[in-house]
Amino acid sequence: MTDDATYLDLHVHSSDGSDDAGGTVEGYLKWVAARRAHGMRFDGFVVTEHRHFDLDRDYSALAARYDAVVLRGVEVETDIGHVLVFGVTPAFLDRFDLTSVSLPYDEVFRVAWETGGVAVGAHGGRPRIGCVEHVDERGVTLEGVTVVEALNGGSNDYENGRAFDLVEARGLRAVGGSDAHFVSALGSCLTRFDRVIRTTDDLVAALRDPEARYEPMYLEDTKDGAERRPRPSGAPVALPSSSGQGSLGGDALEYDRTVIGREVKVGEFEVTRELIASFCAALDEQNPLYTDEAFAAQGPYGGIVAPPGIAQAVRMGPAPNPQVKFGNNGMMAGQRFEYYLPARPGDLIEGFAQVKAVYEKTGRSGRMVFVERRTRYANQHGEDVAAVETTSVQRETKPLDDGGSA
Amino acid sequence: MTGDRAILAGDPRAAQRAFEDVAVGDRFEVPWQPTHAQVVAWVKLTGMFADDRRVFDLEAARAGGLDRPIVPGPISVIMLERLVADWMGPLGRIQSLTVSYRRAVLHDDRLRCIALVIDVHGDGDYEGTPEGAVSLDVSLENERGEQPVLGTAVVVMPRRD
Numbered sequence: 001m002t003d004d005a006t007y008l009d010l011h012v013h014s015s016d017g018s019d020d021a022g023g024t025v026e027g028y029l030k031w032v033a034a035r036r037a038h039g040m041r042f043d044g045f046v047v048t049e050h051r052h053f054d055l056d057r058d059y060s061a062l063a064a065r066y067d068a069v070v071l072r073g074v075e076v077e078t079d080i081g082h083v084l085v086f087g088v089t090p091a092f093l094d095r096f097d098l099t100s101v102s103l104p105y106d107e108v109f110r111v112a113w114e115t116g117g118v119a120v121g122a123h124g125g126r127p128r129i130g131c132v133e134h135v136d137e138r139g140v141t142l143e144g145v146t147v148v149e150a151l152n153g154g155s156n157d158y159e160n161g162r163a164f165d166l167v168e169a170r171g172l173r174a175v176g177g178s179d180a181h182f183v184s185a186l187g188s189c190l191t192r193f194d195r196v197i198r199t200t201d202d203l204v205a206a207l208r209d210p211e212a213r214y215e216p217m218y219l220e221d222t223k224d225g226a227e228r229r230p231r232p233s234g235a236p237v238a239l240p241s242s243s244g245q246g247s248l249g250g251d252a253l254e255y256d257r258t259v260i261g262r263e264v265k266v267g268e269f270e271v272t273r274e275l276i277a278s279f280c281a282a283l284d285e286q287n288p289l290y291t292d293e294a295f296a297a298q299g300p301y302g303g304i305v306a307p308p309g310i311a312q313a314v315r316m317g318p319a320p321n322p323q324v325k326f327g328n329n330g331m332m333a334g335q336r337f338e339y340y341l342p343a344r345p346g347d348l349i350e351g352f353a354q355v356k357a358v359y360e361k362t363g364r365s366g367r368m369v370f371v372e373r374r375t376r377y378a379n380q381h382g383e384d385v386a387a388v389e390t391t392s393v394q395r396e397t398k399p400l401d402d403g404g405s406a
Numbered sequence: 407m408t409g410d411r412a413i414l415a416g417d418p419r420a421a422q423r424a425f426e427d428v429a430v431g432d433r434f435e436v437p438w439q440p441t442h443a444q445v446v447a448w449v450k451l452t453g454m455f456a457d458d459r460r461v462f463d464l465e466a467a468r469a470g471g472l473d474r475p476i477v478p479g480p481i482s483v484i485m486l487e488r489l490v491a492d493w494m495g496p497l498g499r500i501q502s503l504t505v506s507y508r509r510a511v512l513h514d515d516r517l518r519c520i521a522l523v524i525d526v527h528g529d530g531d532y533e534g535t536p537e538g539a540v541s542l543d544v545s546l547e548n549e550r551g552e553q554p555v556l557g558t559a560v561v562v563m564p565r566r567d
Binding site for chain 2: 020021022023027030031034038156181182183184185278279281282283285287288289299300307308309312313314315329331332333334335336337338339397
């Protein structure tokens with residue numbers, strides 16, 4: 001570093017604690033090093049997992065290997081949207097069930113402060129899960145709120161502009177964070193502090209100090225000589241119709257807990273040349289390893305193999321169903337594919353499925369319930385060929401001709 | 407491996423990228439506009455989503471709060487896998503792919519399938535990945551600049567020698 005300023009990304013999720021994140025902490029640290037090599041100022045980041053804080057986890061040794069700062073906080077979900085808490089203590093954790101998706105915001109901000117930490121309104125301009133909408137539509141007073149994340153890497157310019165408008169209108173302070181879930185998003189937005197920040201105590205002290213100087217900015221603008229971009233405007237843009245349709249609260253989640261972790265066979269299929277050809281034809285796949293016998297015979301597998309996604313080309317029987325009693329609309333939220341061996345013509349593939357978990361959280365569209373399933377695919381030799389983990393989400397939506405358009 | 411590459415070297419379809427040719431920050435992309443016909447062909451082949459009218463019926467999609475029918479997530483994944491597989495060459499292998507569906511991909515969206523190399527694991531001891539592994543962030547980006555699908559892939563690529 002060439003001065004006492006510190007550039008920190010205050011809002012990062014990792015695969016260590018956020019179900020929807022693919023970035024690892026070490027992967028993020030390597031990305032910090034790569035950004036520095038491109039002339040950007042980037043000192044570190046704060047891991048703020050969703051609804052989860054492990055008091056025993058410590059990244060300091062790993063961070064030291066990369067000459068970077070890695071601190072920890074948590075992102076909780078309240079009745080005015082998501083909130084970042086820095087300086088999380090056992091006393092704070094004793095007061096709240098972090099898995100709740102509608103914690104009372106005024107309590108979260110007050111208890112965070114009283115227990116030596118500080119809370120920050122996350123992605124302030126987002127529908128449902130940012131505080132701006134709750135101020136505009138419900139007249140929320142923002143009791144105890146002093147800092148809002150106005151520059152968020154997962155929000156669009158309109159949403160960030162709305163957050164800046166609120167900050168300026170209410171005399172609040174603004175910070176920036178990437179909200180990264182994957183490595184390449186890290187640091188896209190961050191916060192520049194006019195002081196050295198090396199520990200969580202340093203960070204909390206700065207955010208609690210009304211005289212401290214800090215500001216949100218874009219990582220690209222940290223390069224020497226870079227021209228600072230103006231803060232995003234609040235000019236409206238067309239939001240997807242799916243935004244802002246559901247509410248944040250509701251009844252306790254009901255589902256059948258007996259199916260969790262119980263693996264059952266859901267079907268089998270034979271990999272045939274015809275199946276592979278049909279799969280490739282449907283999606284215009286032209287890789288000769290899948291389509292050209294002569295070419296594939298000389299390739300690494302000695303013959304045609306199936307594309308990795310072939311297991312998804314065959315409909316299996318229904319997976320165990322936890323019978324979640326929530327929502328009127330479902331879709332996929334995420335998938336993880338693991339490929340161990342190629343599937344070849346003649347292979348008989350069996351599928352075994354289980355429900356791994358059921359949980360809830362909130363997003364732009366309101367309250368959501370997630371179901372995680374894992375399907376393991378094994379060949380006739382008992383070898384695992386692939387595994388697919390699928391997370392589906394159920395939410396409440398309104399028809400577009402019934403006021404559902406955002 | 408060396409023999410395989412020698413055999414394949416004469417075939418223009420066998421353009422093979424070596425691990426040594428990859429660097430953090432390498433970025434590549436292809437355009438993709440999913441069509442109604444493409445979705446219907448995939449649903450007919452697999453039988454998946456066949457009873458979900460939101461994937462091919464406009465009225466059903468609108469009743470579910472969407473502007474147009476949905477492209478099933480697995481099709482987006484297949485396109486991202488193809489992007490990476492074509493970039494690697496036939497001797498590369500996808501070890502894992504994790505994706506997060508952040509927003510719906512809709513029929514006729516004008517998308518970019520994007521991949522960015524975020525790490526190369528030459529020492530073979532990083533997070534259980536084998537020697538020659540490369541990590542990439544992958545994403546779909548729509549006309550609004552939103553990323554409806556985000557993910558990360560780990561691939562294994564051959565070395566040159």
